Amino acid sequence: MPFDGRRAGRSWPASLRFFLFMAILSIGGLNVARAQDGPPGITQRTVFPAFDPGAPACTPPTGLNKVLAHIQENDRDFLQGVDHGLAMAASDRGLKYRRLLIQNDTAKAIEQIRSLLADKAGALVATSSDPAAISHDLQKMIWSGAFVGTIVPPPATLLLNAPQYATGKVLTDAAIAHINAKLGGKANVVLLTQDSMEFLAPRFEVMRDGFNAMPGVTIVADIAPKPVTKEGGFETMKTILLANPKIDVVLGSDAVVTGALKALRAAGKDRPDQFLGGIDGEPEAVAEITKGDSPYKASISLSSPVFGYAMGQFAADWLEGKSIPQAMDILPIALTSNNIAQYEADLANPAPVYADPARRNGYLKMYGNICYDTRDRYVNFPWSSERK
Known part of the structure; x- marks a missing residue:
C-alpha cells in the first residue's frame, strides 16, 4: 500500500471548505445575508468566448487610488516571478506597487485585503492556501470597483488558470x-x-x-x-x-x-x-x-513573470476603463536545453513578450470580456478551459 x-485523516481541507462555501451560496441561505453587499458574479460553470481586444471601453472606476497590490502567499520562486512581472507592469503604467508577503498566514491575508479596501486600492492580485477564507473579502474589493486578479481559485475580475x-x-x-x-x-x-x-x-x-x-x-x-x-x-x-x-x-x-x-x-x-x-x-x-x-x-x-506582467497591464487597463479578459490560460511549456536561454530572457524582461502578440500567444490565451461597468459578471466559479 x-x-x-x-x-x-486531515479534517476539512481548504478545498472542501471552499466548495461547501460555494454550495451554501448557491442554496441561497448566505445570499440572503449578503445580498446587500453586491452581486454574486457568475457562479455557474460558463464557457467564455475568445477575448476581444477591440471591445468598447467603459467607465473608469471613480474614487479609487492607482495602487496595484499583491497579496503574496509565500516566497517560493513561482510567486516571486509573479511579483517580478507585476512590479514591472506597475512601473511601466504609473501605478504604485505594494507587495504584501503573508507567509501562508490566512488571517494576515484577510487583514491586508481589508486594509487595502479601506485605503481604496484600485487593483489587487491575491494568492492564498485557503481560498474559501479570503473569498468574501475579495468580493468586497470587486464590489468597490477594484480590479481583482487570482491564480486558480475564484472570485476574480480576471482569473488565471493553467x-x-x-x-x-x-x-x-x-x-x-x-x-x-x-x-x-x-x-x-x-x-x-x-x-x-x-x-x-x-x-x-x-x-x-x-x-x-x-x-x-x-x-x-x-x-x-x-x-x-x-x-x-x-x-x-x-x-x-x-x-x-x-x-x-x-x-x-x-x-x-x-x-x-x-x-x-x-x-x-x-x-x-x-x-x-x-x-x-x-x-x-x-x-x-x-x-x-x-x-x-x-x-x-507556467511563466509566472510573463503572466504577472500581463495581469499588471490588465489592472492598469481596468483603472482606465478598458475592457479586459475575464479568464486567462497559462500555457504549459516543456523546457529543454534548446529553449531555456530564450525562456530565461523572457522571464527577466516580460515586457517585450507582452508587446508582441505572437510571442505572448505562446504563453497566454485569453477568454471573455469584462470592465468596470460589467463587473457584476466577475468569475465566481472554478473556471477552466478544459472539458476534462
Missing part, C-alpha cells in the same frame, strides 16, 4: 518516456501533490492514470507536502525514504521537487538515471536541468 497523504490536465500530461509523458528508455520500464514513483487545491487535481489525476497503466511502475508515495515549499518537499521526501530507499521518479511542483532532490542528495540516494520533474519553471529547477548530469530532467513552465 503506497504512502497516501490523502488518507492521513489547462491542468494538459500540464500534468506533458510532464507525465516525459517521465514515461524516460522510464521506458532508461529504466527498462520499471520504476518506483513518488507523487508530491497539492490536494489542498482541488482546482489542481487534474494534473495529478493524469499522472496516476499514466503510471497505473504501466505494469512495471509502482507509485510508492502519493502525498501532499505541507507547506508547498522546498522545505515541505524536503521533509516529506525524508519520511518517504525511510520506507522506500530506492526512488526512481518524483513529480510535483518545482518548489517541492527541488526539496525532494535535496533530501535524496542528503541521504546519498540521488542517481543520474532518476527522473525528477516539476511544474512552474522555477529558477532552481531550470538550473538543475542545465547541469546535464542532474536527476532533475524536466520542468513544465
Whole structure:
C-alpha cells in the first residue's frame, strides 16, 4: 500500500471548505445575508468566448487610488516571478506597487485585503492556501470597483488558470518516456501533490492514470507536502525514504521537487538515471536541468513573470476603463536545453513578450470580456478551459 497523504485523516481541507462555501451560496441561505453587499458574479460553470481586444471601453472606476497590490502567499520562486512581472507592469503604467508577503498566514491575508479596501486600492492580485477564507473579502474589493486578479481559485475580475490536465500530461509523458528508455520500464514513483487545491487535481489525476497503466511502475508515495515549499518537499521526501530507499521518479511542483532532490542528495540516494520533474519553471529547477548530469530532467513552465506582467497591464487597463479578459490560460511549456536561454530572457524582461502578440500567444490565451461597468459578471466559479 503506497504512502497516501490523502488518507492521513486531515479534517476539512481548504478545498472542501471552499466548495461547501460555494454550495451554501448557491442554496441561497448566505445570499440572503449578503445580498446587500453586491452581486454574486457568475457562479455557474460558463464557457467564455475568445477575448476581444477591440471591445468598447467603459467607465473608469471613480474614487479609487492607482495602487496595484499583491497579496503574496509565500516566497517560493513561482510567486516571486509573479511579483517580478507585476512590479514591472506597475512601473511601466504609473501605478504604485505594494507587495504584501503573508507567509501562508490566512488571517494576515484577510487583514491586508481589508486594509487595502479601506485605503481604496484600485487593483489587487491575491494568492492564498485557503481560498474559501479570503473569498468574501475579495468580493468586497470587486464590489468597490477594484480590479481583482487570482491564480486558480475564484472570485476574480480576471482569473488565471493553467489547462491542468494538459500540464500534468506533458510532464507525465516525459517521465514515461524516460522510464521506458532508461529504466527498462520499471520504476518506483513518488507523487508530491497539492490536494489542498482541488482546482489542481487534474494534473495529478493524469499522472496516476499514466503510471497505473504501466505494469512495471509502482507509485510508492502519493502525498501532499505541507507547506508547498522546498522545505515541505524536503521533509516529506525524508519520511518517504525511510520506507522506500530506492526512488526512481518524483513529480510535483518545482518548489517541492527541488526539496525532494535535496533530501535524496542528503541521504546519498540521488542517481543520474532518476527522473525528477516539476511544474512552474522555477529558477532552481531550470538550473538543475542545465547541469546535464542532474536527476532533475524536466520542468513544465507556467511563466509566472510573463503572466504577472500581463495581469499588471490588465489592472492598469481596468483603472482606465478598458475592457479586459475575464479568464486567462497559462500555457504549459516543456523546457529543454534548446529553449531555456530564450525562456530565461523572457522571464527577466516580460515586457517585450507582452508587446508582441505572437510571442505572448505562446504563453497566454485569453477568454471573455469584462470592465468596470460589467463587473457584476466577475468569475465566481472554478473556471477552466478544459472539458476534462
